[in-house]
Amino acid sequence: MVHRTPCKQSSTLNRITGSEVFLKLENLQKTGSFKVRGAFNKISQLSDEECAKGIIAASAGNHAQGVALAGREKGLQVTIFMPETTPEAKVLATRQYGADVRLIGKNFEEAYAASKKEQLLTGAAFVHPFDDLAIIEGQATVAMEMLQQCPDLDTIVVPAGGGGLLAGTAIAVKLIYPSVRVIGVQAQSASAISSIFHGTTNSPIPFSPTMAEGINVKDPGKLTTKIIQSYVDDVITVSEQEIASSILFMLEREKMLVEGAGAAAVAAVLYNHLPFNSEKTGIIVSGGNFDIGKLEACRKISMNLGKANSF
Structure with missing residues (x-):
């Protein structure tokens, strides 16, 4: 992959x-x-039940694209929270891979906090960028x-x-x-x-x-x-x-x-x-x-x- x-x-x-x-x-x-490597590995291990309500992630850009591509390959709904300061090229690429991109916050930490709130509301599977x-x-x-x-x-x-x-x-x-x-x-x-x-x-x-x-x-x-x-x-x-x-x-x-x-x-x-x-x-x-x-x-x-x- x-x-x-x-x-x-x-x-x-x-x-x-x-x-x-x-x-x-x-x-x-x-x-x-390189981020696509971890994204594919993580998403390939999620069960159908875990993915039933889609996938959520937070990213400064590269993890977003990896998750978006891996999610698309598995036919999943993907929502990515990215800082407002993310380079436009990374935002556009993530959207082109089929993800719903939401620009929130001035840095990764603020985007991450918003993504966790959304994950609690929706029950979607969370794909952490590193931890x-x-x-x-x-x-x-x-x-x-x-x-x-x-x-x-x-x-x-x-x-x-x-x-x-x-x-x-x-x-x-x-x-x-x-x-x-x-x-x-x-x-x-x-x-x-x-x-x-x-x-x-x-x-x-x-x-x-x-x-x-x-x-x-x-x-x-x-x-x-x-x-x-x-x-x-x-x-x-x-x-x-x-x-x-x-x-x-x-x-x-x-x-x-x-x-x-x-x-x-x-x-x-x-x-x-x-x-x-x-x-x-x-x-x-x-x-x-x-x-x-x-x-x-x-x-x-x-x-x-x-x-x-x-x-």
Whole structure:
């Protein structure tokens, strides 16, 4: 039901980092994101009785498309609550997959709260975007494929918002190749998982708009956080300028349009934020659903980095 996406070596990143770097291109996945993996896995496990009143989900965009497609394949009524700030391209795509989209709230948390109220009223089945074992298991297939395609990796770099992809990656990697290091990456503007991981939650946790809206999550999952604390080696952050520059890098040098969340993982390697040396690094490029109208904004933001135009 999902694509086995390519794992491509980047000669430019090899040159910049002095090591071997491989890109797991989930931007080429169905719906343009890894999220469809977890959505299909979860919905395939729901009984007819559970689905009788339809499906409800909340999403900043990519989970919405995955749920909409998986629900359509099963012939189900799908309702998705999305923040009013969701890029128009993601809203339109979700509607084209047949879902009823309701734009509510300024961020994911407000859309999520509205979706839960509606779910209680209707009795529809709720498909959580990250804090669900079936979702986590589905996302784990990204790392399982990656290790089959490139079995000699010593580090895998993963973007993180609610933590489903990072938790799934960590479980899969540590069960198969426990010596491989798993590094989570967050935007500095929304770094809840990093704060929890490093025990800095007594200070205000940054949460503000970011170009990586796919990982702009204020409250990560309880289940995902527990897994991340147990199996992930480190969680780091990257700046808005680095994310914007990495979007442009992927477009100009790799000929790939990727969204901010996927570019955040690239930025961690491109700007040398890994906490240790890696000879063979895998990067999960989580999605490609980028609003092309934001390219000029990317260019302006990235101009603050001297390295931005030196690749």
